[in-house]
Amino acid sequence: KNQVEQSPQSLIILEGKNCTLQCNYTVSPFSNLRWYKQDTGRGPVSLTIMTFSENTKSNGRYTATLDADTKQSSLHITASQLSDSASYICVVSAQAGTALIFGKGTTLSVSS
C-alpha cells in the first residue's frame, strides 16, 4: 500500500535554531516528492520538488534531501524564524498516475 509517514508529528524550537523534519514513503513506482508549507488558516504552498535522480535541493533556508534507495526524505530548516511556524507536508507522486500521496504533516512552532 502506498503510504507517506512523517516525523515528528510536532516540534517546538527556539528562534535561530536549526531543525530537520523526516518523511518516509513506500510509494512505488516513484515519480517525485514535494515538500509543502501550510501556514495556519491557509492552503499549502510548494517549497521544493525532488525527483529520483536528485539528492539535495535548496530553497533559501530550506534544504530538502532524498535517498531513493531507503525511500526517505528530510527537510532541514536553518536559522529558524518565527515565520517558519507552520505545518510541513510531504507529498509523493506515483509514476504516470494522478495519485498524490500525502503525509499527515509535521507542525513546527518557532518561539522567541
Next chain:
Amino acid sequence: NAGVTQTPKFRVLKTGQSMTLLCAQDMNHEYMYWYRQDPGMGLRLIHYSVGEGTTAKGEVPDGYNVSRLKKQNFLLGLESAAPSQTSVYFCATRRLNNEQFFGPGTRLTVL
C-alpha cells in the same frame, strides 16, 4: 492573476441542509481536486477532475458530488450535510510536473 479562489470562506449548516462550494482557477490547468483536512488526518482526496466534463472519486467521496462543466470551475456539493462533514475544504489545481496550487480553503461547520 488570482490563482485558485474558493467561495465561500466560511459556512455554518444545519444537519440535512445542502450547499455548493465553488472553486475557480485562472491558470488553465486541466487537473482540479477537492480535499478535506481534519485534525490529525492530513489532507484527504474527495473527488478530482482531469478535464472539463470529467470527474472521478477519490479516497473519501461518500456524501459529496462534484461537477466540472467549465474548465475553470470545479464545484463540490453536499446534498444532505452531516456533522461528520465538518471540516476545512481545499480546492487545488495541478501542473504537468505535479505541483499543486491550493486555494485558501472553506471552513464548514455542520451542526
